[in-house]
Amino acid sequence: MAKRIEASGVSSYYGDFKAIDGVSMTVEPKTITALIGPSGCGKSTFLRSINRMHEVLPGARIEGKLTIDDQNIYDPDVDVTAVRRLIGMVFQRPNPFPTMSIYENVVAGLKLNGVKKKSLLDDAAEKSLKSANLWDEVKDRLNRPGAGLSGGQQQRLCIARTIAVEPQVVLMDEPCSALDPISTLAIEDLMFKLKDRFTIIIVTHNMQQAARVSDKTGFFSIDKTGDPGRLIEYDDTQKIFSNPTQKKTEDYITGRFG
Amino acid sequence: MGDNPSRSASTEAGGSGVTARHARPAGDGVSPIPPDDRPDNRPPLGGGGALPTKSRFSMETGFRGLSTAAGVMVLVIIAAIAVFLISKAAPALTANDANFLTTKEWFPNDTPPVFGIAALAFGTVLSSVIALLIAVPIAMGIALFLSHYAPKRLATPLGFIIDLLAAVPSVVFGLWGRDVFSEPVKDFSVWLNKYFSWIPLFGGEGPFGRSILLGSLVLAIMVLPIVTSLSREVFQQTPxxxxxxxxxxxxxxxxxxxxxxxxxxxxxxxxxxxxGLGRALGETIALALTLGTTFVISFNLIQSGGNSIAANIANTFGEANETGRGALIASGLVLFAITLVVNMAARAIIYRRREFRDSAA
Known part of the structure; x- marks a missing residue:
């Protein structure tokens, strides 16, 4: 199921503005990788480059090479929708489709991929909601609007929607930043559970969260506003938080910023 | 204003008649400055004396009154229109020798007057519905193109041109439809009749040209900008x-x-x-100029003919006598009712999934 992601020399641009510069890292299958760093350092941009969501914005482009199990994601012959199906994404703010019910939200991706059979959709909805630890809370109201759930439930609904299409990799862009601590804990528990099936890359501002959940951690930083962000250090989470090799990393994780 | 004591008078509230614990004036308890150091012994701005009572006449009450009056005025106007229409229509309707709702002919100026709304109402609804069937798919296409496909440099001027189309007076559309557009429509009708006359919509012997088809096409062009620009607006608002x-x-x-x-x-x-449907139903002069003015109920779209309530009012009001004018006003009442039903149906559709829309915020 899960696949290896390899980036080498990835630079992303918004028009003429270079947002990240020459990022290289390898993400092993069935691990959780956390990307940390100050705001504006390009970690979200890098994350969006992995499933080609970066190029959705006008003027955005990337240089360098990104592969998933040795297949080039940015090969001109590759179908961009196939890449996004392979590499799912959970966003910062919960974004269930407002006009759809809980059930419709979960199976939206499957319907987009041409699955029409009711029994298949029902099974997938139940399985995904159970994987997202949401089934018990919503099983009696699957036809209620998805946007009527609490923030934490909505985010788990979005995770269920993402994993319903059976991706290989799940990208999470600050998935807990809009949630309270209890909902955050629920999502973190969920990430441990999903690790058995998916490769997970998570962007987070919460260093305790990175330390709690991830196997490896990448630290991004910028020298000053307007400069591109760089990957300063990438290593085992244990090592980054106990014995970082770079001064900048140490300053950041101990709170001595800059 | 005996029941509305001033602030200074109430500073002593709590100063007497209470237990020793509250012996001092209420305001002084929270003041960090000793009372003697304050000029004039006045209570501090933030917490002096009793709570000030609200004044009875303020901007608040004034504005509330104004907005209530504005709201009530709408009801009064609508009621006045309804009373006017009914009082003018009633004498003509009682004088009518035929059933107003089912009769197709329109001879209100004869003695005895014979007139009915059936053909006119049918023509009104048919021309409007066909106009929307033509206009809405095209409008959706334009709106989606402008909101999601066109580059911004193209979308802005194109959207402006569409809005400009809405500013063209309907009499211009009517004249253009009658003098210019009717020729190609006539040729198209002849072609349709030649190959598709087995479909009742395109049957008939002719003459073709000033038909429901021509009127609907002109109407379609007229409602296109309304539907397009509003739809583009909502499409752009998608989160x-x-x-x-x-x-x-x-x-x-x-x-x-x-x-x-x-x-x-x-x-x-x-x-x-x-x-858009509201505009199409009420459209007067464009249809008065392009329709063939017949009082029949037929689904034939290409044969010259057709009529609508508003067009009929415009065409015949000039030579109408007392009863004739009453009859026309009665037909206006029917148009009013049709528009009302359409609007209520639309609201019902919109409100049916309100739960989903409201929770989307």
Missing amino acids: GMNEEAALALGATKWEMIRTAVLPYGKPGVIASVML
Whole structure:
């Protein structure tokens, strides 16, 4: 199921503005990788480059090479929708489709991929909601609007929607930043559970969260506003938080910023 | 104003008649400055004396009164219109020798007067519905192109041109339809009649030209800008994060539009279509100039003929006598009722999924 992601020399641009510069890292299958760093350092941009969501914005482009199990994601012959199906994404703010019910939200991706059979959709909805630890809370109201759930439930609904299409990799862009601590804990528990099936890359501002959940951690930083962000250090989470090799990393994780 | 004591008078509240614990004036308890150091012994701004009573006459009450009056005025105007229409129509309707609702002929100026709304109402609804069937798909296409496909440099001027189309007076559309557009429509009608006359819509012996088809096409052009610009507006308001959610699930652009944009914009699109229908139903001069003015009920679209309530009022009001004018006003009442039913149906559609829309915030 899960696949290896390899980036080498990835630079992303918004028009003429270079947002990240020459990022290289390898993400092993069935691990959780956390990307940390100050705001504006390009970690979200890098994350969006992995499933080609970066190029959705006008003027955005990337240089360098990104592969998933040795297949080039940015090969001109590759179908961009196939890449996004392979590499799912959970966003910062919960974004269930407002006009759809809980059930419709979960199976939206499957319907987009041409699955029409009711029994298949029902099974997938139940399985995904159970994987997202949401089934018990919503099983009696699957036809209620998805946007009527609490923030934490909505985010788990979005995770269920993402994993319903059976991706290989799940990208999470600050998935807990809009949630309270209890909902955050629920999502973190969920990430441990999903690790058995998916490769997970998570962007987070919460260093305790990175330390709690991830196997490896990448630290991004910028020298000053307007400069591109760089990957300063990438290593085992244990090592980054106990014995970082770079001064900048140490300053950041101990709170001595800059 | 005995029941509205001033602030200074109330500073002593709590100063007497209470237990020793509250012996000092209420305001002084919270003041960090000793009373003697304050000029004039006045209570501090933040917490002196008793709570000030609210004044009875303020901007608040004044504005409330103004807005209430404005709201009431709408009801009064509507009631006045209804009373006017009914009082003028009633004598003509009692004098009518035929059933007003089922009769097709329109001879209100004869003695005895014989007139009915059936053919006119039918023509009004038929021409409007066909106009919308033509205009709405095209308007959706333009709106989606402007909101999601066209580059910004093209979308802005194009949207402006569409809005400009709405500013063309309807009499111009009517004259253009009658003098210019009728020729190609006539040729098209002859062609339709030649090859598709087995479909009742395109049958008949002729003459062709000033037909429901011509009137509907002109109407379609007239409602196009309303439906387009309102739909574009709601499509543009689709939250970006919902569009991204669809794209991240592996949707193509069209699939993203179907998953995120169209469902989100649906109530707005329905509202825009109903506005367009309202304009089509009430359109007067363009139809008076392009329709063939016959009082028949027929689904034949290409044969010269057709009529509508508003066009009939414009065409015959000049030579109408007392009863004739009453009859025309009665027909206006029917148009009013049709528009009301259409609007209520639209509201019902929009409100049916309100729960989904409201929770979307």
